[in-house]
Amino acid sequence: MVPPMDVVTAFDATQPAAVRTRDPALVPIVDKVLAGERIGFEEGMALYRTRDVPALLRLADVVRERLVGPKAYFVHSLRLSQTNVCYVGCSFCGFARRFGEDGVWDYDLDDVWAYVDQHYHPNLTEIHIASGHHPKRAWQYYLDLVHGLTSRYPGVQVKAWTAAEIHHFTKITRPRLGYREVLSELQQAGLVALPGGGAEIFAEHVRRRIARAKVTAEGWLEVHRTAHELGIPTNATMLYGHVEALEDRLDHMDRIRRLQDETKGFFSFIPLAFQPDNNRLAEELEAQGRRTHTTGLDDLRNLAVARVYLDNVPHVKGYWIMITPEQTQLSLAAGVSDVDGTIKDERIAHASGAVTEAGMTEAELVRLIQDAGRVPVRRDALYNELQVFA
Ligand code: V47
Secondary structure, three states: OOOOOOOEEEEEOOOOOEEEEOOHHHHHHHHHHHHHOOOOOHHHHHHHOOOOOHHHHHHHHHHHHHHHHEEEEEEEEEEEOOOOOOOOOOOOOOOOOOOOOOOOOOOOHHHHHHHHHOOOOOOOEEEOOOOOOOOOHHHHHHHHHHHHHHHOOOEEHHHHHHHHHHHHHHHHHOOOOOHHHHHHHHHHHEEEEEEOOOOOOOOOOHHHOHHHHHHHHHHHHHHHHHHHHHOOOOEEEEOOOOOOOOHHHHHHHHHHHHHHHOOOOOEEEEEOOOOOOOOOOHHHHHHHHOOOOOHHHHHHHHHHHHHHHOOOOOOOOOHHHHOOHHHHHHHOOOOOOEEEEEEOOOOHHHOOOOOOOOOOOOOHHHHHHOOOOOOOEEEEEOOOEEEEHH
């Protein structure tokens, strides 16, 4: 039987940040979080399992407010995927192509400059690059790409390549370089941050099923550890809503939390909702009658658990490309303090059926944030504040 609201509470009238809950299992967790204490794995699972989702969202909102106050961040960003050639074969991916297949592209440097010229505007701050594991491009191409972008577009910061791609680069260098050398050469060429992609789900039994040939979980974490040691901040993602269990999601967050305790190099955590079109995993799930999009409630619950569990990561990002702008606006009341940005030409999620636009305008993002009662802040790739919209 559900106890009446006034029987079970974690409520201190002297504290403005009160969270009432109907779920007895939440009461000690709420107390702990409000007291600023870290919660453990089982407590994280209780957050995932609670039926009192409004209390969970409220708790995440309190944590978010404590960490960043009323501000919600966005960036003028351009997505760049210089190629979709990839031979890794992740089952969730609708983006990758092999040479000669329909829809393949593979930009030479001049094509990259032409692409950026087409999208460039004076407020453009960040170029976020993610692509495929191209088997033939030489290492020098990537260094020239970063160097060319930073010298041609002064003021634009390059946030480039997922840990999976950094891992791939170590294989194409001759003599073979390690993570540290690859990252440090990219840094010297002008790279300032790493995006959080390629993490998928760390748990081995899931990773084997969806990303068998990709960098291992340990490799992904080691790339990020090394980046942090070199002074390159990074993000962390988690691909959810496919074949993983809730325990796998929390295990994923737990590994990120542990690394962040060591390095403090993550800016933000970004759950990526599985886009179930045009990929093998979607077909497999379809055959079992389980090909579904994540639900709105699961998206919010997941973001809220992340906000509470990852007490050492400054931001949880609501990625509007994958969960829609409407849901992203709601997520601002569920622990989210960053909505990514203008993006312009997203291709990875759209290759797997994302129904959102490929970009948004600044005015749309500002409205989305202000209507949620929060203060929009335009930031750069390193979270320096460029403009606060009072
Ligand atoms: O690495 C691929 C994922 C990632 C699908 O760091 C899919 O600020 C869902 O990393 N359904 C690329 N996800 C996107 C990414 C990202 C996005 C937003 C912000 C940041 C950041 C990083 O997208 C890939 C892969 O993990 N992905 N296919 C799919 N069908």
